[in-house]
Amino acid sequence: MEEHNQVQTSTLVVNEIYLSLQGESSLAGWPCIFVRLTGCNLRCSYCDSAYSFTEGRRLTISEVLDRIQSLAASYGISGPRLPMVELTGGEPLLQPGTVALMRALCELGYTVLLETSGAWDISPVDPRVRRIVDLKCPSSGEQDRNRWDNLAFLTDRDEVKFVIATRTDYEWAREVLQRYRLSERCTVLFSWASPLTAAQHVSSLRPGPGQSERWSQRELAERMVADALPVRFQVQMHKVIWPADQRGV
Numbered sequence: 008m009e010e011h012n013q014v015q016t017s018t019l020v021v022n023e024i025y026l027s028l029q030g031e032s033s034l035a036g037w038p039c040i041f042v043r044l045t046g047c048n049l050r051c052s053y054c055d056s057a058y059s060f061t062e063g064r065r066l067t068i069s070e071v072l073d074r075i076q077s078l079a080a081s082y083g084i085s086g087p088r089l090p091m092v093e094l095t096g097g098e099p100l101l102q103p104g105t106v107a108l109m110r111a112l113c114e115l116g117y118t119v120l121l122e123t124s125g126a127w128d129i130s131p132v133d134p135r136v137r138r139i140v141d142l143k144c145p146s147s148g149e150q151d152r153n154r155w156d157n158l159a160f161l162t163d164r165d166e167v168k169f170v171i172a173t174r175t176d177y178e179w180a181r182e183v184l185q186r187y188r189l190s191e192r193c194t195v196l197f198s199w200a201s202p203l204t205a206a207q208h209v210s211s212l213r214p215g216p217g218q219s220e221r222w223s224q225r226e227l228a229e230r231m232v233a234d235a236l237p238v239r240f241q242v243q244m245h246k247v248i249w250p251a252d253q254r255g256v
């Protein structure tokens with residue numbers, strides 16, 4: 008049993024590791040190495056990375072670090088350490104080894120980002136990590152998974168993200184923003200929910216909103232301005248640059 012636990016904490020099942028530009032968060036546009044972990048226990052209606060639910064290969068943490076160091080090798084080491092490194096998924100916190108990997112990356116001087124569904128406890132994560140925590144809106148189909156206790160652990164390094172597809176999502180997000188005074192704690196992102204391409208859609212995802220309910224980017228942006236919300240509008244930058252269903256970008 009002890010040997011089994013050791014394997015769980017010293018290895019990770021990894022879907023892909025690649026260098027690209029950070030496409031979301033307040034750090035969008037910076038070079039970033041993505042470590043996409045395999046597995047997620049949610050099935051959000053808008054999930055664009057369903058391929059990470061099961062596809063992956065077990066690597067030791069040291070193999071993951073070697074791959075990151077090799078992708079980062081062409082960047083200089085003066086000024087802020089670039090590229091940054093983001094752990095994403097799937098759901099990174101499903102694997103116990105993720106916490107150790109993030110700590111090791113912080114020790115190496117990287118800016119480390121964690122994208123998490125908000126369904127898991129964020130408190131064991133190294134405080135140097137910038138945690139980007141989703142609050143799942145109604146049209147995700149996973150609203151019941153929000154772990155509200157996480158809000159108490161947020162600091163001004165962290166970010167909260169609402170993925171918004173409909174008016175109902177927007178009104179729910181605005182109410183949560185005000186009830187928990189989220190923008191006084193950290194950056195809050197209102198991210199427009201990109202429709203999935205046919206290739207991205209898999210039958211295990213929760214049903215999404217109908218076409219007539221979906222808001223355009225412009226509707227979301229204009230409503231945010233009209234309501235004077237202290238939040239950051241976001242579109243997924245990588246989907247503006249590359250095809251929406253291209254992997255590894």
Ligand code: SF4
Pocket residue numbers: 047048049050051053054055056057096097098123124
């Ligand atoms: S939390 Fe939702 S969007 Fe993120 S990987 Fe899981 S199913 Fe996809």
